[in-house]
Amino acid sequence: MLNVFNTSMALIALIQVVYFAREGHCEEAEAMRLEAEAMRLAADPNEDVAGFFDMEMGKDRSLKPFYYHGGYLSIYEGRNEKLKRYYVTPLTEINAESAKCLEPGIDIRHKVRFDIAIWRSDVADEAVKALASPPLNLEVHKELVHPLPILKIRLSTHGLSPAYEPDTVWKSNLNQRQLHTFSIYAADKEACERMVSEIKADPVGFASLIQIEIAMSAEKRASREISITGENIGRSKLFAQLQNMDQTNGERLMTSSDLNNFAQEIVSSVVASDITTGAYVEKPDELNFARLLERQLSSGTINARELSADQWKSVFWQEEFIRPDHYTKYLNRAVTYDKGTNKFSFDNETESEARKHVASDLKKDSSSTNAWSAKAKASFLGFGGSASGGSSNTNTDSSHDKNEFDVDDKGRITMSHDQLNKFLSKRDLQVEWSGDVFVSKSLDLHRVNTAELRKKSKIDTQQIQVQIVPITVKLDATVASSTDELGTVGQDHVKILIDQAKNEMNETMNQLSQKINNTENNVDRLVTKLQGRDAHHDD
Numbered sequence: 001m002l003n004v005f006n007t008s009m010a011l012i013a014l015i016q017v018v019y020f021a022r023e024g025h026c027e028e029a030e031a032m033r034l035e036a037e038a039m040r041l042a043a044d045p046n047e048d049v050a051g052f053f054d055m056e057m058g059k060d061r062s063l064k065p066f067y068y069h070g071g072y073l074s075i076y077e078g079r080n081e082k083l084k085r086y087y088v089t090p091l092t093e094i095n096a097e098s099a100k101c102l103e104p105g106i107d108i109r110h111k112v113r114f115d116i117a118i119w120r121s122d123v124a125d126e127a128v129k130a131l132a133s134p135p136l137n138l139e140v141h142k143e144l145v146h147p148l149p150i151l152k153i154r155l156s157t158h159g160l161s162p163a164y165e166p167d168t169v170w171k172s173n174l175n176q177r178q179l180h181t182f183s184i185y186a187a188d189k190e191a192c193e194r195m196v197s198e199i200k201a202d203p204v205g206f207a208s209l210i211q212i213e214i215a216m217s218a219e220k221r222a223s224r225e226i227s228i229t230g231e232n233i234g235r236s237k238l239f240a241q242l243q244n245m246d247q248t249n250g251e252r253l254m255t256s257s258d259l260n261n262f263a264q265e266i267v268s269s270v271v272a273s274d275i276t277t278g279a280y281v282e283k284p285d286e287l288n289f290a291r292l293l294e295r296q297l298s299s300g301t302i303n304a305r306e307l308s309a310d311q312w313k314s315v316f317w318q319e320e321f322i323r324p325d326h327y328t329k330y331l332n333r334a335v336t337y338d339k340g341t342n343k344f345s346f347d348n349e350t351e352s353e354a355r356k357h358v359a360s361d362l363k364k365d366s367s368s369t370n371a372w373s374a375k376a377k378a379s380f381l382g383f384g385g386s387a388s389g390g391s392s393n394t395n396t397d398s399s400h401d402k403n404e405f406d407v408d409d410k411g412r413i414t415m416s417h418d419q420l421n422k423f424l425s426k427r428d429l430q431v432e433w434s435g436d437v438f439v440s441k442s443l444d445l446h447r448v449n450t451a452e453l454r455k456k457s458k459i460d461t462q463q464i465q466v467q468i469v470p471i472t473v474k475l476d477a478t479v480a481s482s483t484d485e486l487g488t489v490g491q492d493h494v495k496i497l498i499d500q501a502k503n504e505m506n507e508t509m510n511q512l513s514q515k516i517n518n519t520e521n522n523v524d525r526l527v528t529k530l531q532g533r534d535a536h537h538d539d
Contacts, residue, residue, distance in 0.1 A: 001141060002203060003516075005135075012072075018387040033417075035449040036399075044212065053337045057095075057238055061076060062074035062075060062089075063075045063076060063077050063086075063131070063136065064130055064136060065125065065132070066126055066129075068091070068123060069093060069478070069480040070089075070093075070125050070479055070480055071091075071092075071093070071476075071478035072100075073088050073089050073091070073123065073126075073127070074088070075087070075088055075127055075130060075131065075145075076088075076089075076148070084144065085144050085145075086127065086144060086145045086146070087146055087147065087148045087149070088123055088124070088127050088138060088146070088147055088148065088477060089148055089475060090118045090144060090147060090150065090153075090212065090214060091116075091117045091119060091120065091123065091209075092116060092118070092121065092212045092475045092476065092477045093116060093117040093477075093478050093479065093480055094114060094115075094116055094199075094206065094207050094210065094477050094478070094479055094480055095115040095116070095117060096114075096199050096200050096206070096268060096479065097115065097200065098113075098114050098115040098181075098204035099112060099113070099177070099195075099196045099199040099200060100112070100113055100114075100196060100198050101115040101186070101189070101193050101195075103189075107185075108184045108193070109186065109187075110185070110186040110187075110188060110189050111167070111183045111184060111185045111186060111192065111193040112155045112183065112184045112196055112199070113165075113181060113182070113183050114181070114182060114193045114194055114199065115179055115180070115181050115182075116180055116182060116212065116477065117178065117179055117188040118147065118150075118153070118173075118177065118178055118179060118180060118182075119176075119178045120178065123147075124142045124145040124146075124534060125142060127140075127145045128141075128142050128145060133505055134507055138159060147176065148214070148216065149176065149216065150173045150176070150215065150216060151172070151174065151212045151215050151216060152170040152171060152172060152173055152174060152210075152214070152215040153170070153171050153173050153180055153212060153213070153214050153215070153324045154168055154169060154170045154171060154213050155167060155168055155182040155183075155184075155210070155211075155212065155213075156210075156211040156212065156213045156474055157166065157184070157209055157210055157211070158209060158211070158364060159209050159410055160184070160209055161191075162187075162237075163186060163187040163188075163191040164184050164185065164186055164187070164191065164195065164336075165184065165185045166183075166185075167182065167183040167184065167185065168183075169283055170215070170280060170467075180210070195247060198506055203479040204479050207476070207477040207478060207479045208476075210476075210477035211472045211474045211475060211476055211477060212474070212475050212477060213472055213475075214472065214473050214474075214475065215472050215474070216473070218473075221465055221466070221467060222465075222466050223463050223464070223465060223466070224274075224275070224463070224464055224465075225246075225461060225462070225463055226271065226274060226289070226461070226462055226464050227458055227460070227461045228266060228267075228270060228293060228296075228458070228459045228460045228461070229252075229456065229457055229458055230413075230454045230455055230456045230457065230459065231267055232266060232270050232459075233453050233459065234453065234454055236262065236265050236266050236269060237265065237268060238258075238261065238262045238265050239262070239266075239450065241316070242316055242450050243450055245313075245314070245316065246313065249314070249451075250449045250450045250451025250452060251314055251446045251447055251448070251449050252314055252316050252447075252449075252450055253302065253307075253311070253314050253315040253316065253445040253446065253447060253448070254312055254313075254315075254316050254445060254446050254448055255443065255445060256444065256446065258316060258318070259294055259297060259448070260290065260291075260294060260448045262291040262297065262448075263290040263291070263294045263297060264286070264287070264290040266290075266293065266458060267286050267289050267290045267293060268500065271286060271464075275466060280466070280467050281464055281465070281466055281467070282465070282467060285464055285465055289462050291461075291463060292460065292462060293460050295448075296459050296460045297446075297448055297453065298446040298447060298450055299447045299448070300446075300447045301444040301445060301446055301447065302444070302445055302447065303440070303442060303443065303444055303445070304324060304430070304440045304441070304443040304444075304445055304497060305440055305442055305443075307325070307437065307440075307445075309325070314326040315445060319363065320362055321358065322427075322429060324430050324431050324440035324443070325440065326358050326361060326362065327358075327429060327431050327438075328431050328437070328439055328440060329357065329358055329361065329437040330354050330355065330357075330358045331353040331354075331431065332437050332438050333350070333354035333357055333358075334346045334350055334351045334353075334354035334355070334414065335354065335438070336350070341412050342416070342417055343416055343417070344414070344415050344416075344417070344420050345412055345413060345414040345417065345504050346412070347398035347411055347413070347414070348411060373466050374527070383527070417433065420433065421433075430443055
C-alpha cells in the first residue's frame with residue numbers, strides 16, 4: 001500500500017516539475033525533480049539498490065563487510081538521499097538439522113530437503129554496530145537496515161556426485177521470506193539417506209558444495225530458437241547407456257517413461273548449455289519441448305508380447321533382472337501353481353535355483369557380468385527391485401509381505417492370486433499370470449535408432465520462451481558457527497577481528513596525529529601572528 005502511495009506522489013511531483021520548468025522556475029523545478037526521484041526510490045526498493053552489483057566491471061559497491069555466525073555479510077547504501085536506507089546481503093545459512101529424506105510422492109524421485117535462512121532480525125543489529133564502527137562512524141537506526149530486495153532465489157551446486165541433482169527452479173521472493181526450503185534429488189533411497197547423514201555430520205563440507213543464486217531485477221521475456229542435434233543427444237547420460245548395450249545394431253526399445261526421461265534429459269542439457277547465465281526456461285516450457293521431442297526420437301512402437309528372445313536384448317531396462325523376459329523366466333521356475341487351490345507357492349531351494357538360471361542368462365546377454373548380482377542375489381519376496389529402477393524395496397517391505405503369506409514348517413510360502421497381484425503391482429513389475437504361465441504385460445515399447453539419431457545435424461527445432469534475469473549473483477552457503485567450541489572457522493575469525501582492531505586503531509591514531517599536527521600548525525600560525533602584532537605595537 002505504501003509503495004502505491006509513494007508511486008502516486010512521485011507522479012504528482014513529476015507533473016509539478018514539468019509545470020515549474022515551463023514557467024521558467026528552474027530552482028523550483030530542480031527541487032521537485034529531486035523530490036520525485038526520492039519518491040520513486042521509496043516506492044521501489046529494487047530501484048533504491050540499482051547498480052549494487054556491477055558484475056561486468058568487477059566492482060563491489062558495498063560500504064563494509066561484517067562477520068555474522070560463521071560468515072561475512074556486506075552492507076550497501078541505498079540511492080535515496082532523502083530517506084537513507086542500508087541493505088545487507090542474504091544470510092544463506094544452512095540449517096543442518098532440517099535436512100530430511102523424502103520418499104517419492106508427487107515427485108517421482110527421492111529427494112533431500114533442507115532449509116536455508118535468508119534473514120534474521122539480529123542481522124540488522126550487527127549491521128548497525130558495523131556502520132557505527134570506524135572508519136564509517138555512522139549512526140543508523142535499526143529500522144533503516146533491510147535485507148536486499150530479492151525478487152527470485154534458487155539453488156546452485158558444484159562438485160556433487162552424479163547420484164544427486166539439485167532442483168534449480170527459481171523461487172519467487174516477492175514477500176521477502178526469511179527462510180527458504182531447497183531440494184536435491186537423489187538416485188535412490190540409499191543415496192538420499194546418505195546425503196542427510198553427511199549434511200548433519202559435516203555441515204561445513206556440505207555448505208562448500210552449495211551456492212544460492214539471487215535475482216534482484218525484474219525479468220524480461222524473449223523468444224529463442226532452440227535446436228536439438230545429434231551432437232546434443234550424444235552428450236546425454238542415458239544415450240551413453242543405450243550405446244553401451246551389447247546389441248550391435250542401432251535400434252533400442254524403450255518404455256514411454258524411459259523415452260520421456262530421455263527427452264527431458266536432452267532438453268535440459270541443451271537449455272543449460274545454450275541459455276546464457278542470468279536466463280532460464282520455465283519447467284513447463286521444458287516439459288512441453290520434451291514431449292514434442294519424443295515424437296522425433298521414436299520411430300514407432302512394438303508390443304512387448306510380440307518380441308522374440310533376440311529382440312528383448314535391445315530393450316533398455318534400468319534394472320536388467322526385472323526386465324519382463326528375465327523376470328517371467330525367474331517366476332516360472334521359482335513359483336509353482338496349484339490349480340486345485342488356485343494358489344502359488346515356492347521355497348528357498350527352488351527360488352535359489354531359479355535365480356541362478358536367470359543369472360546365467362544375464363551373463364550371456366550382458367557384458368556387465370555383475371550387473372545382475374545386486375538385484376538378483378536376494379529372494380523373490382521384496383528384493384527384486386522395481387520397474388522404475390529405484391531401490392525402494394527394503395527389508396521392512398519383505399518382512400511385511402512375509403507376514404501376509406502362509407509359511408509352513410519347512411519354510412515353503414503360499415499366496416493367493418490376489419496376494420500375488422498385489423505384490424507385483426506394489427513394485428510396478430510389468431509381468432502377470434496368464435492362467436498357465438507368467439508373461440510380460442501388454443506394453444508398448446518405442447523404437448529408438450541411436451545410430452541414426454547420432455548422425456542427424458538437426459533433429460528438432462522449437463521456439464521457446466526464455467526468462468531473462470538481468471542481474472544475478474551467486475552467494476556461498478554458510479553454516480552457523482558453534483558458540484560452544486572454537487573451531488578453525490572461529491580461530492580464523494578471531495585473527496581477522498584482531499587485524500581489524502589493529503587497522504582501526506592505527507587509522508584512529510593517524511587521524512588523531514593529523515589533528516594534533518593541524519592544531520600545532522594553527523597554534524604556530526597564531527603565535528607568529530601575535531608576535532607580529534606585538535612588534536608592530538612596539539614600533
